[in-house]
Amino acid sequence: MFTLSDIKKSLLVSLWFMFLTFPIMVIRVNTIENVIEWRWNNMILVGLGSFILSFLWRYMIERKEAGRKKAETGVTELPLFQRIVGNRRLSVPGMIGFSIFIIVFPFAFSSYQVNIMTTALIYIVLGLGLNIVVGLAGLLDLGYVAFYAVGAYSYALLNYHYGLGFWVALPVGAGIAALMGILLGFPVLRLRGDYLAIVTLGFGEIIRLILENYNDFSFGPSGIANIPRPGFFGMEMSLSTAIIYLYFIMIGMTLLTVFVVGRLENSRLGRAWIALREDEIACQAMGIDKTKTKLTAFSLGATWAGMGGVIFAAKTTFINPASFTFMESAMILSLVVLGGMGSIFGVIVGSFVLILLPEYLRGVGEYRMLLFGITLVIMMVFRPQGLIAKVRRTYKFEREEVSGTPEASRQ
Amino acid sequence: MEPILEVKNLTMDFGGLRALDRLNLNVGQKEIVALIGPNGAGKTTFFNCVTGIYAPTQGDVFISSSRNGNRERINGLKPNQVTEKGMARTFQNIRLFSDMTVLENVMIGRHCRTFSGIAGAVFRGRKTVREEEQIKEDSFALLKKIGLSAFVNDLAKNLPYGAQRRLEIARAMATEPFLLLLDEPAAGMNPQETLELDELIVRIRDTEGISILLIEHDMKLVMSLSDRIFVMDYGKKIAQGTPDEIKNNPVVIKAYLGEEPDA
Numbered sequence: 195m196f197t198l199s200d201i202k203k204s205l206l207v208s209l210w211f212m213f214l215t216f217p218i219m220v221i222r223v224n225t226i227e228n229v230i231e232w233r234w235n236n237m238i239l240v241g242l243g244s245f246i247l248s249f250l251w252r253y254m255i256e257r258k259e260a261g262r263k264k265a266e267t268g269v270t271e272l273p274l275f276q277r278i279v280g281n282r283r284l285s286v287p288g289m290i291g292f293s294i295f296i297i298v299f300p301f302a303f304s305s306y307q308v309n310i311m312t313t314a315l316i317y318i319v320l321g322l323g324l325n326i327v328v329g330l331a332g333l334l335d336l337g338y339v340a341f342y343a344v345g346a347y348s349y350a351l352l353n354y355h356y357g358l359g360f361w362v363a364l365p366v367g368a369g370i371a372a373l374m375g376i377l378l379g380f381p382v383l384r385l386r387g388d389y390l391a392i393v394t395l396g397f398g399e400i401i402r403l404i405l406e407n408y409n410d411f412s413f414g415p416s417g418i419a420n421i422p423r424p425g426f427f428g429m430e431m432s433l434s435t436a437i438i439y440l441y442f443i444m445i446g447m448t449l450l451t452v453f454v455v456g457r458l459e460n461s462r463l464g465r466a467w468i469a470l471r472e473d474e475i476a477c478q479a480m481g482i483d484k485t486k487t488k489l490t491a492f493s494l495g496a497t498w499a500g501m502g503g504v505i506f507a508a509k510t511t512f513i514n515p516a517s518f519t520f521m522e523s524a525m526i527l528s529l530v531v532l533g534g535m536g537s538i539f540g541v542i543v544g545s546f547v548l549i550l551l552p553e554y555l556r557g558v559g560e561y562r563m564l565l566f567g568i569t570l571v572i573m574m575v576f577r578p579q580g581l582i583a584k585v586r587r588t589y590k591f592e593r594e595e596v597s598g599t600p601e602a603s604r605q
Numbered sequence: 606m607e608p609i610l611e612v613k614n615l616t617m618d619f620g621g622l623r624a625l626d627r628l629n630l631n632v633g634q635k636e637i638v639a640l641i642g643p644n645g646a647g648k649t650t651f652f653n654c655v656t657g658i659y660a661p662t663q664g665d666v667f668i669s670s671s672r673n674g675n676r677e678r679i680n681g682l683k684p685n686q687v688t689e690k691g692m693a694r695t696f697q698n699i700r701l702f703s704d705m706t707v708l709e710n711v712m713i714g715r716h717c718r719t720f721s722g723i724a725g726a727v728f729r730g731r732k733t734v735r736e737e738e739q740i741k742e743d744s745f746a747l748l749k750k751i752g753l754s755a756f757v758n759d760l761a762k763n764l765p766y767g768a769q770r771r772l773e774i775a776r777a778m779a780t781e782p783f784l785l786l787l788d789e790p791a792a793g794m795n796p797q798e799t800l801e802l803d804e805l806i807v808r809i810r811d812t813e814g815i816s817i818l819l820i821e822h823d824m825k826l827v828m829s830l831s832d833r834i835f836v837m838d839y840g841k842k843i844a845q846g847t848p849d850e851i852k853n854n855p856v857v858i859k860a861y862l863g864e865e866p867d868a
Binding site for chain 2: 453468
């Protein structure tokens, strides 16, 4: 188990870490007495810690490699999650329990809890929208938050100027965002990969900067306040009722998104997206209109961001450009990647982890972002396919040789 | 006979390099035509120009669909529009959708002959469901014809090499072409696979009535398959004719083997 070379490797790792952390962990200048404190025991701790962790690291890598070898030999077993979903005895009670939990949740927990849950749900919708663009069509979009901003500002401005209500603004905001998606789509049609990422990043920044600086239009950094919450046939609601109401709207939205995105994925259009991701030239040569397919991906992705934006504006009742920084785009993208690119359940789990975890980690104070970063690094090293890896529903053809009637079905 | 593909004075410049120089070529109905030439002669560039991947600098490409007989100029059209008009191609370096199943690869080929859009996908009405079923069954029928039905649910990347080449042909055929452009279909195949390919190409021509234009380096295959052969070198057409004429053409021999020093 522990060979000499293993120990030697770990020793090197711990030496390296001791050297790396030397300036910050060992040396401290005491400015009052003007002396340098040498904290050698810190160095020993770092050395020991990295020595042990390096063993763990190597063990994990080995496990991962073993898993990959197994996959190559063809004996792949479905991931745990898919096995649970596939098993009716487990999945049906699970679904019922989960549904009950969702319904009871806002009544059993505080408004704060309901609020952060609503936020997480908004991110699920955003993640699923981005998933169309990134996961299915393979277009890396780093400016996705722009569409979110467009949705939010559509509602805020339309309400401010024309008094439009939430329910009217929801489709209108989605429509405007979809239009912006097409507008962004046109110039970037030729781009792929890194170049596309840079351009979309720029687009996201442009939208934010316009909102920040075009005072006459967007009220600049001071933002727009007093955005009404969603109404329910003109009924007056107390704050806590309104929060619960919004929570249920969001549950509905999430279900709708999961349904629509799931259907899109398993359609003629979804197939074209996946083909486009796999090979653009072959895709065109097979008669798929690249322009149209890419633009639909962009605009459909943006639609969900627009709706998310409208709901966000209604939830916070105040928006300003600070809510739509690149950090948001990065967050949405990381929850898609962390959860599992292309996987709907992955996005749901990813956004719960990424949005709720930092909330609950508030107790750890400053360290929470550090933990967040470490989690991402570890995830990408050991499980690059995401928490819940995508098992694509491939179209399979099953036919009974006897009857000779081909019966197509999906697995 | 009215040609179904007619290329007139096709010229393609890449900066200062003239890759194709006033090339004329035509393919008739139910004909198998081969395009040969040494490496770098511009054969694949020719394919790319004809199928819309490159926009040719000069010249015209006309097609007359064997279905409706309309003569149309197609240069300047995008690749997908060319495919829609009825010309499908395969690639020299296999370009399958490797992470999709064999069936899905062919289903992609059906894309341009089917219609359901966003609304159809979301509401999944009866029409969409029926269309999807039809796509699947058509694709499977095609795979059976090409002899790939055993692999139907495998990922394309897991297929043996020869089968991948055949799958490319199947995928191209799913677009319902009247002319199939095959770019080195036998490259990397063993003699047995080449023989099967020979038989397959003839069968496609005879049973489907599809004309075929192919680039190929395997002379045995070219000579046995083709009705006519065009020979290219340095972007120019240097010869054309039946296999027998080409075999004995001194210009062709010179292009391939070089000139005899004492001649």
